Amino acid sequence: MSDDEADPELLALLRQHFQGKLNLNEEPETGVLEGAEYVYDNSIDVALNMRATKNAAAFIYEQMQQKEFSTASWSEHELHPKAKDESTVAFIFTMDLLNFSFWSLRPEDERFAVSYKDKTWTGYWSLVASLQRALEEDIPITDPHYWQNEEECNLESLRYVFRSCTDEEIPLLEARLACLREAGQVLYEKYSCSFTKCIEAANKSAAGLVNLLARDFDCFRDEFKFEGRRKPIRFLKRAQILVADIWACFNGEEYGEFKDIDKITMFADYRVPQILASLGCIGYSPPLQALVMRRDILESGHNYEIQLRACSIWCVELLKREIKREHPDAKVNAILIDFFLYDTMKQLEAQEKETMPHHRTRSIWY
Numbered sequence: 001m002s003d004d005e006a007d008p009e010l011l012a013l014l015r016q017h018f019q020g021k022l023n024l025n026e027e028p029e030t031g032v033l034e035g036a037e038y039v040y041d042n043s044i045d046v047a048l049n050m051r052a053t054k055n056a057a058a059f060i061y062e063q064m065q066q067k068e069f070s071t072a073s074w075s076e077h078e079l080h081p082k083a084k085d086e087s088t089v090a091f092i093f094t095m096d097l098l099n100f101s102f103w104s105l106r107p108e109d110e111r112f113a114v115s116y117k118d119k120t121w122t123g124y125w126s127l128v129a130s131l132q133r134a135l136e137e138d139i140p141i142t143d144p145h146y147w148q149n150e151e152e153c154n155l156e157s158l159r160y161v162f163r164s165c166t167d168e169e170i171p172l173l174e175a176r177l178a179c180l181r182e183a184g185q186v187l188y189e190k191y192s193c194s195f196t197k198c199i200e201a202a203n204k205s206a207a208g209l210v211n212l213l214a215r216d217f218d219c220f221r222d223e224f225k226f227e228g229r230r231k232p233i234r235f236l237k238r239a240q241i242l243v244a245d246i247w248a249c250f251n252g253e254e255y256g257e258f259k260d261i262d263k264i265t266m267f268a269d270y271r272v273p274q275i276l277a278s279l280g281c282i283g284y285s286p287p288l289q290a291l292v293m294r295r296d297i298l299e300s301g302h303n304y305e306i307q308l309r310a311c312s313i314w315c316v317e318l319l320k321r322e323i324k325r326e327h328p329d330a331k332v333n334a335i336l337i338d339f340f341l342y343d344t345m346k347q348l349e350a351q352e353k354e355t356m357p358h359h360r361t362r363s364i365w366y
């Protein structure tokens with residue numbers, strides 16, 4: 001090809017770009033924050049209290065400073081994996097595939113719990129403990145080949161992996177097996193059986209990785225219709241917390257290097273809304289307040305649930321903006337605020353200072 005002839009491949013790319021089929025310079029967006037603001041603007045059962053949010057921002061910043069809360073805090077947790085390698089990436093992927101719905105309607109001492117390292121673990125930590133225990137028992141629970149081997153990986157073996165030290169078994173066991181099966185199939189078909197290939201495909205974009213997960217894995221596509229709006233409201237909670245866990249574990253380097261990590265929002269689960277409500281940052285309408293206080297089941301996709309999850313995302317966004325307004329150099333983003341709020345809620349729960357119950361929705365989304 002002579003110097004003055006353009007590269008045909010480049011020409012094809014540019015043609016696609018100018019036809020609007022390919023945006024070379026567009027930074028990917030997840031759409032989560034845009035959807036959260038839309039729901040906030042159209043909510044009548046959940047509201048934000050600006051005064052309480054402003055006060056909470058000051059309290060959170062001061063506490064995070066005092067505890068030197070950073071990405072390093074992630075690895076300091078006793079059960080979180082310490083190696084900075086591909087096995088830890090596989091562990092985190094497995095963990096966030098299954099990181100949902102641990103709450104119980106039974107009394108605290110009868111709820112699903114896991115005995116590991118001479119301690120009893122509940123909630124999220126029961127999941128992490130089960131995975132660590134399985135690996136110590138040479139069960140390849142983080143291996144996509146295992147997830148697809150129906151002889152080895154089935155309800156029976158998964159019941160053993162998540163065996164409880166109480167009469168209650170882990171909630172949604174069948175759904176957890178289905179998540180592993182689907183993820184194993186997608187990784188096999190598209191990503192050479194390794195989540196590290198998904199990370200590579202996202203080209204250091206956190207939003208791009210979240211969108212890839214929502215596009216290729218049904219079990220990460222956490223989005224719901226809201227009233228008359230045409231586009232679904234995207235929460236993508238487990239996709240986002242997966243990216244955040246990778247980023248935090250690797251301290252923003254190697255597999256955890258993302259140029260747009262601040263696009264990740266708070267993870268709309270059932271714990272952080274609980275602490276936001278306890279701090280007075282978010283408030284519920286009388287019927288919703290009564291439903292939460294009675295610990296009634298709130299079905300997945302209900303208008304109340306969408307308002308509660310979305311307004312929590314928007315509230316953490318406003319907390320972040322308030323902290324940055326007061327402290328322009330503060331190294332905070334929605335992830336670190338979220339992690340801090342979750343850990344604080346768990347401390348309050350351990351001290352039995354749980355002021356307000358969390359809402360109870362049973363689903364694979366959070």
Ligand SMILES: Nc1nc2c(c(CN[C@H]3C=C[C@H](O)[C@@H]3O)cn2[C@@H]2O[C@H](COP(=O)(O)O)[C@@H](O)[C@H]2O)c(=O)[nH]1
Pocket residue numbers: 073074077099100101102103122123124125266267268269270271272338339340342343366
């Ligand atoms: N928004 C948000 N939701 C979080 C977490 C975590 C744990 N993250 C660890 C990693 C770094 C942090 O410092 C934490 O140590 C679990 N969850 C969600 O909560 C629920 C479990 O609640 P419970 O049954 O009480 O354990 C369930 O939906 C689970 O998906 C978080 O950080 N943020």
